[in-house]
Ligand SMILES: Nc1ncnc2c1ncn2[C@@H]1O[C@H](COP(=O)(O)OP(=O)(O)OP(=O)(O)O)[C@@H](O)[C@H]1O
């Protein structure tokens with residue numbers, strides 16, 4: 186071990202109480218920041234997952250004029266080769282084609298305009314659909330007829346339930362007619378009242394048959410592993426993996442309002458953390474001022490002996506960094522343990538809030554995010570603060586002379 | 591040829607009560623191998639003179655030649671390095687680095703000079719033995735008595751074989767027995783290793799041991 190490191194290390198033990206206070210302040214700040222941010226960002230992830238993940242996709246590939254009108258005439262030809270390449274890409278979690286269009290649905294007594302959505306259940310996240318099923322099931326025993334899963338409010342509007350037959354009538358692909366008998370196989374809560382009023386989910390093949398758009402995709406939804414990188418990944422993939430006649434968009438481009446809501450809310454958390462960090466910084470500065478005054482005589486003595494001021498500064502900085510690193514390790518372990526525990530056992534909302542969320546097809550739980558970037562960001566911030574406040578003893582070193590005055 | 595030459599040295603402290611002429615036009619010579627004591631009543635300028643010779647403080651005028659180099663014209667950074675390589679210091683108190691052991695304190699200067707560990711430790715142990723503390727090599731300063739700490743400081747000052755050693759009242763905080771021991775050690779190292787010692791004191795027993803005595807009064811050599 187070098188002399189500076191030895192001295193820095195042993196200096197930590199000199200005033201244990203002060204070192205402990207410094208370390209715990211760092212640990213507390215980091216614990217608090219990681220917990221708070223994990224919670225906050227976790228809620229956003231949950232929200233985006235509900236509103237975006239299953240419906241319009243983190244990344245969507247479709248005709249450039251397709252979104253938001255979702256006109257079936259703008260469907261693109263299936264390209265299994267391209268899909269395979271995407272599926273084999275290690276950045277990509279799932280690739281799900283969708284086909285959608287509009288139709289008039291009529292039960293015995295009521296009629297309603299609906300948007301039918303063709304979904305390939307085998308390619309989908311089964312949990313996503315299971316969580317949203319309110320009645321019925323996904324394996325109906327039907328030979329001839331086409332099963333349909335209706336949005337909760339749509340089913341209510343049509344006054345139908347599982348097992349009832351409805352008539353679908355609408356515009357098919359390229360001027361064709363789409364009409365068929367549909368059997369209600371289930372009802373869905375889709376996390377968006379508007380969607381619940383109009384969504385009618387069909388199996389993908391049934392949707393092609395219903396509309397006559399054989400061999401066509403309306404759009405392809407892509408879920409990346411790093412969901413927060415959707416925007417950059419979308420533009421990156423669009424040049425790497427061109428699909429004839431189609432363009433790429435990420436959810437941020439399609440739903441800028443949602444992005445704005447999240448940013449505005451997130452800013453609130455940032456303000457809280459800014460206050461926390463300011464308070465902690467002054468606390469840490471206090472311990473550093475203490476350290477500097479404890480060592481003043483020693484600095485003078487060493488400068489007299491011929492020790493370079495830069496060496497003395499280095500010793501102080503190493504000491505501060507070591508204490509900061511210890512505190513950080515503790516803070517990270519505590520913060521991440523809490524986040525991990527709550528991720529596995531997410532707190533459930535109770536009462537009206539829970540009901541409201543549940544009605545929107547949104548599981549009333551608040552699972553914290555486990556994103557490591559939260560940990561990295563705040564560890565970096567805390568270490569920067571430690572370095573910043575260590576400037577006090579460093580300045581003391583540079584102001585010290587070779588004799589006591 | 592002299593090791594240290596002082597030329598018309600002056601140091602004036604400005605204070606509210608008026609200027610204090612702490613060193614008043616001193617010129618003198620010190621030869622290699624000297625064992626010299628600077629004596630005089632409190633406030634006569636001993637510390638001021640030693641600080642100037644050691645390059646710890648700048649005189650207002652005059653020159654200090656060490657081996658034909660004028661240290662009064664050196665910049666602060668150059669001077670720090672000059673001290674490291676040429677001068678050994680023993681202060682009145684608070685000499686040692688609390689987190690280092692007696693041996694590590696003894697070899698501290700050598701390590702900063704870049705000496706190898708084996709060489710360092712051999713020399714360090716040699717000097718700890720010379721000051722009678724080889725069994726305390728691994729003790730920290732707070733486990734040593736005041737006299738033992740001063741002996742470690744002497745060992746450190748000598749370990750790097752500096753051109754000369756400056757000691758400002760090295761025995762001021764010691765009892766008569768420790769004072770005796772420390773002086774024996776300094777005198778022995780002076781004759782055995784030829785180390786030049788310049789020390790200040792107002793202790794008669796210490797003055798008696800010096801081979802050359804410089805008497806100061808009101809900043810002048812008497
Ligand atoms: N920093 C300072 N500011 C003003 N005056 C000073 C300062 N340091 C020393 N003096 C004055 O300079 C004179 C010489 O002081 P110095 O410390 O050299 O004396 P000394 O011989 O070492 O005394 P002692 O035996 O008490 O240590 C004294 O009159 C002292 O008051």
Ligand SMILES: [Mg+2]
Pocket residue numbers: 636637638758
């Ligand atoms: Mg003095």
